[in-house]
Amino acid sequence: MVKNELRQLLEDVKNNRVEISDALNKLKHLPYEDLGFAVVDHHRALRKGFPEVIFCQGKTVEQVAQIFNKLCQGTRSILGTRASREAYGAVKEIYPDAEYHELAGTIVVRRGEEPPQKGNILIMSAGTADLPVAEEAFVTAEIMGNHVKSCYDVGVAGIHRLLDKLELIRWAHVIIVVAGMEGALASVVGGLADQPIVAVPTSVGYGASFNGLSALLCMLNSCASGVSVVNIDNGFGAAAMANAITRLLERTEA
Amino acid sequence: MVKNELRQLLEDVKNNRVEISDALNKLKHLPYEDLGFAVVDHHRALRKGFPEVIFCQGKTVEQVAQIFNKLCQGTRSILGTRASREAYGAVKEIYPDAEYHELAGTIVVRRGEEPPQKGNILIMSAGTADLPVAEEAFVTAEIMGNHVKSCYDVGVAGIHRLLDKLELIRWAHVIIVVAGMEGALASVVGGLADQPIVAVPTSVGYGASFNGLSALLCMLNSCASGVSVVNIDNGFGAAAMANAITRLLERTEA
Amino acid sequence: MVKNELRQLLEDVKNNRVEISDALNKLKHLPYEDLGFAVVDHHRALRKGFPEVIFCQGKTVEQVAQIFNKLCQGTRSILGTRASREAYGAVKEIYPDAEYHELAGTIVVRRGEEPPQKGNILIMSAGTADLPVAEEAFVTAEIMGNHVKSCYDVGVAGIHRLLDKLELIRWAHVIIVVAGMEGALASVVGGLADQPIVAVPTSVGYGASFNGLSALLCMLNSCASGVSVVNIDNGFGAAAMANAITRLLERTEA
Amino acid sequence: MVKNELRQLLEDVKNNRVEISDALNKLKHLPYEDLGFAVVDHHRALRKGFPEVIFCQGKTVEQVAQIFNKLCQGTRSILGTRASREAYGAVKEIYPDAEYHELAGTIVVRRGEEPPQKGNILIMSAGTADLPVAEEAFVTAEIMGNHVKSCYDVGVAGIHRLLDKLELIRWAHVIIVVAGMEGALASVVGGLADQPIVAVPTSVGYGASFNGLSALLCMLNSCASGVSVVNIDNGFGAAAMANAITRLLERTEA
Amino acid sequence: MVKNELRQLLEDVKNNRVEISDALNKLKHLPYEDLGFAVVDHHRALRKGFPEVIFCQGKTVEQVAQIFNKLCQGTRSILGTRASREAYGAVKEIYPDAEYHELAGTIVVRRGEEPPQKGNILIMSAGTADLPVAEEAFVTAEIMGNHVKSCYDVGVAGIHRLLDKLELIRWAHVIIVVAGMEGALASVVGGLADQPIVAVPTSVGYGASFNGLSALLCMLNSCASGVSVVNIDNGFGAAAMANAITRLLERTEA
Amino acid sequence: MVKNELRQLLEDVKNNRVEISDALNKLKHLPYEDLGFAVVDHHRALRKGFPEVIFCQGKTVEQVAQIFNKLCQGTRSILGTRASREAYGAVKEIYPDAEYHELAGTIVVRRGEEPPQKGNILIMSAGTADLPVAEEAFVTAEIMGNHVKSCYDVGVAGIHRLLDKLELIRWAHVIIVVAGMEGALASVVGGLADQPIVAVPTSVGYGASFNGLSALLCMLNSCASGVSVVNIDNGFGAAAMANAITRLLERTEA
Amino acid sequence: MVKNELRQLLEDVKNNRVEISDALNKLKHLPYEDLGFAVVDHHRALRKGFPEVIFCQGKTVEQVAQIFNKLCQGTRSILGTRASREAYGAVKEIYPDAEYHELAGTIVVRRGEEPPQKGNILIMSAGTADLPVAEEAFVTAEIMGNHVKSCYDVGVAGIHRLLDKLELIRWAHVIIVVAGMEGALASVVGGLADQPIVAVPTSVGYGASFNGLSALLCMLNSCASGVSVVNIDNGFGAAAMANAITRLLERTEA
């Protein structure tokens, strides 16, 4: 419709129905999005192959269901993060094919064709308590169109368990390292791998872990190169960063 | 040479010069790196196209010169970061072709053939005071073998200056965003770009910037996706992360 | 009554019923408020057009009802903040015309004549999770006698949504910016607008948002000029500051 | 020139030299600033009556002089903050009429006609050690076109000194309160005045003042309404906020 | 009994029943408390006129009742702090004359003769939300044998309310100031009074009050002299400090 | 079995069934643990005499029971920490001889022969509120094979109670000091004892104890030598450190 | 003079030269201090026996000299704290009898008659590095008119050194405890003494002492009763608090 307005204006200029000076003035005051910005933004969203994302935490079951409902007619997949089983129950009534991943706390509704498998993302975690964050990253990375593998419970206090995973490490294009407590896993993996590493500190731990501050600082100070960090417990954010990286592979192939 | 030792051992077994039980014992106690690990590590270093890196801060001019001297016979390029002009003077006596980048505080000695230009890295900074960190990232990314461009002084308080750079943003494979104070630039760029963004908080600011804590927290809490963060003032680390990403492009091309 | 006491004293002096030295002594020990201070203070309250304000959080339903009851005979409006629906139920039995704003958590009892519409206050928020704080500011600013408009969900990661609001921004005398997580919205709006901006950090976010510390530091370090900050989640305080500003408009008109 | 390009395009449309669909395409990709945004921004700067501002701290004398030199041809006044006497010496060679305020650490070069006196700004400070910050605010507020008065050394430990200043308080449109240590002055003044108060915490103090954190938290938690806060030691920022408020008075008068 | 043992030893030495060298050895290994230390300590407790004190928070109703029961035979009064009404119910079954102060959360069992009224302690608080802490201080100071008066809700934002209390301030030997949020009351009272002031920061407030940190820092940085601080919310501790001071009055009278 | 594989390989080389180059290749890619590392690790676990340890906090009763069940066939003892009585109920159905220590929150299942009594560990605590942490340390140290004694409630404010314990202090090989609030006990004990001291800060306290930060900093800054610190509330960790020390005694005896 | 004005007013009323209503009005607007407040304040200063106090830190030698000079005609003693030897040199030219205490960093000029010796203040410190703070307290307490004794280097790691000082402890009316690092001395002395204790944390220490934060938190969390705290390194403040306490002794004697 913006296009139509613009076209009309140009035609009016062409047919002398509008003075050039008036047309100039109108153009100057058109809202910015009318000039294609939103379109660009839309393209960007599509190009990213990004699902619609709903952060469910802090919302009532009704609110979650309502938002899912609004997106019902869409052709993009939908990802609900930090969702309770109850929320899932309500969503399932709208989308009977909705999937729930208990550990990850995610609801997934798949729509449209499968996104192309862009890259290989490996998700490593230090302890079993880190699994919810790691699984959130897993589900997110997968629905964004990546091959995803995981290897959990490879904390640095048992370094040999980690050394057994070299093959898996070599397979990955990007590695997401999820760790709480001292968060040292990011540095050790960073020393073994030459791929980009996205580190996710978790709030796992007690006492002086200060809800993830300990792991966060540790990862920011990593002595290994090629490591960067997202927010505490932000499994989704890590997967989004990893996906931004694997999207480059697509681009170079095209 | 490890290979030779191993081969010799196997040949000795074959020729009955060594008992199998003795060979078993020897194998069990071979240092780990003798079994190819170091080789892998070596390969990794080479594959990375990484220069030798020397962190000069906190070292005397003599110490810096001495370390550069030790590396003198190598065929890899050398990068000295956080180096003073005095340190450069001393290095220049050893390597007359050493280059100094005043703002970045880097010394560069180029050796070997030029690394292949792996990818396009754009470095954006919010204010002129962030330039030393941004330039450190620039020099590092460039010597690691990337096309690097920069656009500085595009802070969010003058959003139109940023909107003029959309073309440049589209050019990049990875964007490094350097910002102190409130560090909001990372979020805004993250909203405009779909490439991976490596955010570097700087200690620029005063009062409640608390030496970069303000920008660090801001960037970790970015509402844009595809943003990850390195340590405060760590221009080198951001470039290393960005380079880890562009290296993937090479890999897919091969 | 103070006046009467004073008048009596002066008359006693005049009629020689009190020695001047005794009168002097009495004057010196009169409580300070008796000398007009309280009156000034009273005038100030009236001039402000301020409602009675009750902070309901941490009070039982009974306590809230009891305080509302005590104010029953007044002619000033009453504003209860951070009030639950239960508290509202109890208040409604006393004031059947009490209004409840669920999202804002406010109870409003309107009394006296409508205050004059002093100025235009625009309330912007970055995300939907910031709405309770934004709406508290909205209700407060409105009952204090301002034209209030809001535009929500204009976070910096989608900068074009913000650019569409320039008209609205121009309309405002004061802008209240409500944002959690990285709180960057204050800086961006500060760059677009030349009106005073009152920034409210919210505790929205997780991990390294540290209950609003992240947004607070970000806003304090804003690179835009004309931005000042109130306490985390303090929607009421922001509206009170904005109202103190628009009150100036009244003053200049008079 | 943008205007010329646009006019040319429209004329080409009119004269059938360009197809409407091509014109549409061109319009969609015009850089945003070309459509008047920068102009708006320029107008905004002028309307603000803002001087050019140079933050001198951390810059060499040469750099400061160079920046002043670049602005030499301008007709706007120039304000240099956090400037040393040495920097002033260098600036004076370029602008012989440059003024230096030792305590405030400011260099002022006045150009153009005097800005209209917009409003009355009162600057209060708790102790003599807060004077540099208070004076920076003073000079800034004055050069932006305000009547400015100050009353210093009215800390809350001697409350009667403050009570003597009620007349001055009534005079002001906006009050800037500068205080370090416990920063309590903002609350006390906030209780006496009904004008908007911009509080500036200073890093004055020792031990548990933690470089201004103490005063900052105190001011953010003020129990008085109509108080908002800027960054620690940010005298300039407080004046800019105050000026954004007094600018409203102009607007209503027009 | 210790005395008896010692006397026996000395008599044995005197009567040659024990060798001096053996006696020496015995003396060297006598536990320290046997030599009067515990006695001194006991005397100290008595001299303090201190009640038995039980911190009830975090203990079950049964545990509280059990501890009160153990003290049942004593002749000293008992003070339970941070006690719930349920705990009081259980204690009342043991001591039918136990008193409960709802607001203060204290249980008091009076035993022995009334302690002499040592001194005058005034308890001031800034807001009504500070009352639980203020009342804990009140009950504690009273049972330790002091005249106690209170004046609440004299926050600094309404300074005239405070100025009305000068008479009360003059009455006190020690003043306990209880305040949350910005905690400025301690400084203002410190400027009006020349008696020692014990400041108690409370966790009252939200956002950047950080559970009392704001008030704590404010009070530690008080610009008034004669102010010292106890732990956040520690009404009991403030009263104990105040009592230690008024005890001096007794001592000088004796 | 690894040994067998290796032996087979060597025999194949010897018998020309495998080419040396193929053997070399195989050796290079053998997982690291196959070369004895895991064995070493296994030995280490056994030598430590360590029980299996399950951190029960944050796990459901079902999950705890399930993990205990998996370990059912083992011959090592099992220690569950931070376990609720409910979790114990479920475990008891699997292991009817499981023991529960209410205060310590531990479940113990004893298997295999009693470990040798390695050393004497004394556990001291400052207050009764520290008991859960102290008892966790007690149970852990005991099941790891140590003589354990405790002396509780010897806080520094009653120094004579501590001086009575010199005999006990002399008995110990290692002393675990558990203290919250100001954590000063570690320093005082450190001054009396010449054995290694493992200090455990607890989150006991309120206000400015900041959940154990106060005790943690105090212990790290101890002016006594021979003191080191574990995480806040980490009774298990302290016992594990103490046990690592007493294990040395075994080693020297062997 | 105020008195005179008032007397004149009353006489005018008496003599019908002023209407009662006009007199009423005048009284209401008299500045507060005119009604004796300042006098009270003056009396308070005198009654306190307080010297004039100058905080020299951060002032130039010239500024210090200038301030001392302004006070030259006074009859009260002068105390300069945190003064360098250079500042002392300049002061000595004005007051040849000025005394300098190197360790304390204080300049003392004695004027008027010796203040009465109000009470006994004992200053204890944990280590020799705490001496500057302890000596500042010593000089301050002494010039304010107290008997002062000190006992230094009685840190808790050598508890017997402290136990030897019981006699000295009994002598004191108030005890100032100065300690850095873990600050445990306050608690231990608090357990031995029943006098009020003013604790001064110092910034002595390194690493996790965080410039005195460690000692500050420790002292605030003291398990001993009768302990309160002043700002880090604030020897002056501690003495002022102690003096406020001993002043009570005077009052009761009068």
Place this chain on the structure above:
Amino acid sequence: MVKNELRQLLEDVKNNRVEISDALNKLKHLPYEDLGFAVVDHHRALRKGFPEVIFCQGKTVEQVAQIFNKLCQGTRSILGTRASREAYGAVKEIYPDAEYHELAGTIVVRRGEEPPQKGNILIMSAGTADLPVAEEAFVTAEIMGNHVKSCYDVGVAGIHRLLDKLELIRWAHVIIVVAGMEGALASVVGGLADQPIVAVPTSVGYGASFNGLSALLCMLNSCASGVSVVNIDNGFGAAAMANAITRLLERTEA
């Protein structure tokens, strides 16, 4: 001499020169140390084999020399830590055989016979910048009578370098791990070794290492068991703790 006094007293009792009641009294008031406490303490010092230790930082060259001089007649060795080369120069004039360790910043004066070699202490460090702290620990551990070995620069980013040191790790009785930045080395070594590990965080790093806080938190949250922590940069403290452990070996051998 104490003994003599006591003996005299007992003899006086025996010879009826002193009444038993008087003797009782005297005994009760004897300073505590007179009863053997100091002797015990003295024994403790000797038994520890501890050198005299002088913390030189913050002391002038003269002060250091003076303290060394005072200890001149002693037969115990002397250790000066954090000493400059200048301080060493002054000490050397008193003790010509004094040794200086530049990197460690230690001065050592050996006296008495060599202490017995108690145990094997291994000192590991992550980076070369950690060497000053590591070497301080080395010199301290050695002069206290231990076999000490070091292996530096084994950071976790190059894990194979660490795996080569397994032999060395097995040799040690205690391992001191020195690391800054992310401090992960302690966890990794803790996973490889079953000996007690004393972790020393260092202030090495920049930005979000926050002067060692990052490494400190990381080490406190170590997921490996048998790890405890000393203060940031406290190489001396780590060695003292390690020595307290190895002293146990002596004790068991005796």
